Amino acid sequence: MIIIGKILLVISGLFYALGGLGLLRMPDVYNRAQAGTKATTLGTFSALVGACFFFPAWTPKLLLILVFVAITNPVGSSTLLRSAYRNGVKPEKATVDALKEFYEKEV
Amino acid sequence: MINIIYFILVSIGILFSGYRLIKGPNHFDRVVSLDVINVMIIGVLVVIAIIAKNEMLIDVAIAYGILGFLETIVFAKFLEVRS
Amino acid sequence: MKKIISLSLVMFIIWVLMAGFNVQEVIVGAAVSIILSVILSNYVQMSFKWNIIIKLLMFILMYIPILIIELIKANLDVAKRVLNPNLPINPGIVKVPTKVKSDLGKLTLANSITLTPGTISIDADVENVYIHWIDVKGETAEEHQKHISSSFEGVLGRIFND
Structure with missing residues (x-):
């Protein structure tokens, strides 16, 4: 069982490194938030599940953290991007922009 | 051995995010990378709890997660109002 | 009470x-x-019905497996794009209509769109969700919906629309 936990921990570290690399390489704030949010969510999930394999008695608390991260991480990045769009940060190289019409209509 | 590999990979991730935190062209890049680092630290706290065999660090991870989420929301609202 | x-x-x-x-x-x-x-209790709006147990079971059994598979696919997609030296992206913001009406259902839909390959939800109004897509395919809103959210719409509509 501990072998599975160790493999999950290494996978978690790998996804964290990928998230940092995505944050470094992507061209604008929207693409950066995509890479960062997805990679860290799966990385944290696999670290928590790996910890369940190491110490099965900790499972309820780890499950609580997992549900909490799954709810709050997308909500946080979504709120940030909405406020970025309202402040006029334009998406670079965008081919379609449906949100522009929506805000013009609202104002 | 596994610990060393894990911490090297995580420090690569935090290093790149920290570069974006310092260099980022505008404030939203900085807050996005702060959010990413916060979520990474939750995982690192869980791994440190495994190494130290100490259940109390899991509670620290829960409190850290709640504070990090609040921080992101407050920064987003602050930057939206200010302009 | x-x-x-x-x-x-x-x-x-x-x-x-x-x-x-x-x-x-x-x-x-x-x-x-x-x-x-x-x-x-004066500040909270929470209604408790007995069918919430059936809904919770449906949610766990039918929805969570789809979400986990999509999350793993999304991360492999991000890894493929980030590690490619050319950075193959074609971003854009698209509008996707949705039939899920309740607030909780819409929150779940937006969260699962954020965790699926290449998309992140930015804003929502009564019947549309606005999505930043890293690799835009297709022209009309129906094609976008077929690519992005068709796998969630059916399950979520059955769970949250009574």
Whole structure:
């Protein structure tokens, strides 16, 4: 069982490194938030599940953290991007922009 | 051995995010990378709890997660109002 | 009365998950959650129906497996794009119509769109969700919907629309 936990921990570290690399390489704030949010969510999930394999008695608390991260991480990045769009940060190289019409209509 | 590999990979991730935190062209890049680092630290706290065999660090991870989420929301609202 | 009971039940379950099954902890948690839910019951809108158990079971059995598969696919997609030296992206913001009406259902839909390959939800109004897509395919809103959210719409509509 501990072998599975160790493999999950290494996978978690790998996804964290990928998230940092995505944050470094992507061209604008929207693409950066995509890479960062997805990679860290799966990385944290696999670290928590790996910890369940190491110490099965900790499972309820780890499950609580997992549900909490799954709810709050997308909500946080979504709120940030909405406020970025309202402040006029334009998406670079965008081919379609449906949100522009929506805000013009609202104002 | 596994610990060393894990911490090297995580420090690569935090290093790149920290570069974006310092260099980022505008404030939203900085807050996005702060959010990413916060979520990474939750995982690192869980791994440190495994190494130290100490259940109390899991509670620290829960409190850290709640504070990090609040921080992101407050920064987003602050930057939206200010302009 | 119903609202107070359901609110204190939710608080008590979260407390037990965090504190463990000790006799003293359980007594203190029950007392504090009942007092708090009496105080807070005017500010919370929570309705408790008996079919919520069936809905929760449906949610766990039908929805979570789809979400986990999509999350793993999304991360492999991100890895493929980030590690490619050319950075193959074609971003854009698209509008996707949705049939899910309730607030909780829309929150779940937006969260699962964020966790699926290449998309992140930015804003929502009554019947549309606005999505930043890293690799835009297709022209009309129906094609976008078929690519992005068709795998969630059916399950979520069945769970949240009564």
